[in-house]
Amino acid sequence: MSSQPTLRMYVESRQGAAEGVVHLVLVPTEPGTNLPSWKAGAHIDLRSDDGITRQYSLCGRPSDDHFEVAVLNVPDGRGGSRWVHESLLEGAEVDVAGPRNHFELADAPAYLFIAGGIGITPILPMIREVASRDVDWRLVYGGRTRHSMAFAEQLVEEFGEHVDLVPAEERGLIDLAGVLDEQQPGRRVYCCGPEPLLDAVEKVMVDRDSETLHVERFSPRDDVDTSGDAFDVEIAASGATVHVEEGQSIIDALADAGITVDFSCREGTCGTCETGVLGGIPDHRDDVLDDAEKAQNDVMMICVGRCVVGPLLLDL
Incomplete structure (x- = not known):
């Protein structure tokens, strides 16, 4: 199986969006190229010539003729953000795959958005979309300092009282008990940010049947578990x-058999390795699919998933 097609793009502009955050505008290197369509919540893969692949949420507008991403520099990370900050200067070229979306904005009579730090990026296009509808919505956005919160002042200027900024150095951590105190039947809560948030x-939302929570993770909930019987x-x-x-990932087993598939995080968080399941029952261990999607058993993340009833018939 060949890798997902990529689009060659270059950095048209680059500017600081906050302390430690760089905002990139990417356009196709080939003039007149139409970009793939996308919806709020989507992300793209940026692929370096050295083999680094990282996922970053699109924070522009779906109607744009370019892609926008904002990337936080994580010094003790896996090297992706350092590559973006040090190498993707204006004019630099990069391969882009996607977009793909596991954090789609669903219809609802009301919305609550909770963002922590760079978690604002997938939520920004959602806010722009719901602001054009006749619905109730609110954003609660936390960060270490006001200067570290990307797009913070822009959000306040554009959306006013709908936006509540919570810089920790000024106001402490977000008061989730207060924010989520009063339930609104039918409301959807979208949250993205660090794992503690x-x-x-x-935990606050666990028993709320009248509201729906959607989260997007940048890292796995727990240590990746690939234990289990062979299949x-x-x-x-x-x-x-x-x-x-036993203990081997499906991706590694496929590679040993000469079958190449797209993957990136190997942690069950990015969705790059999502694969259709045509038979058997998978053991889902990812943080990409929600409970309803897992129950359908028609796709799985083969970097961490295993098998309940086999053999698994994969759509490869």
Whole structure:
């Protein structure tokens, strides 16, 4: 299986969006190229010539003729943000794959958006969309300092009282109990940010049947668990059978058999390796699919997923 097609793009403009955050505008290197369509919540893959692949949320407008991303520099990360900050200068070229979306904005009579730090990026296009509708909405946006919060002043200027900025150095952490105190039947709550924030929101929302929570993670909830018995997967296109050893990932087993698939994080968070399941029942261990999507058992993340009932027939 060949890798997902990429589009060659270059950095048309680059500017600081906040302390430690760079905002890039990417346009196709080939004039007249139409960009793939996307909806609020989508992200793209940026792929370096050295093999680094990282996912960044689109923070522009779907109607634009360019892509926009904002990237936080994480000094102790895996090297992706450092590459963006040091190498993707104005005029630099980069391969872009996607967009793909596991954080789509669903219809609702009311919305609450909770963002922490760089987690504002996928939420920004959502806010622009709901602001054009006749619905109730609110954004609560936290960060270390006011200067570290990307697009903060822009959001206040554009949306006024709908936006509540919570810089920790001025106001402490977001008061989630207060923010989520009064339930609104039918409301959808969208949250993106660091794991402690997501975990705290999930705990408050756990018994709320009248509201729906949507979260997007940048890192796995727990240590990645690939333990479990061996099993077989079948490749739909060729009919070949691949044996997955105990503790081995499906991706690695496929690679050993000469079958190449797209992947990036290996942690079940980015969605790059999402693969259709045509038979068998997968053991979902990712943080991409929600409970309803997992129950359908028609796709899985093969970087961490295993098998409940096999063999798994994969749409490859």
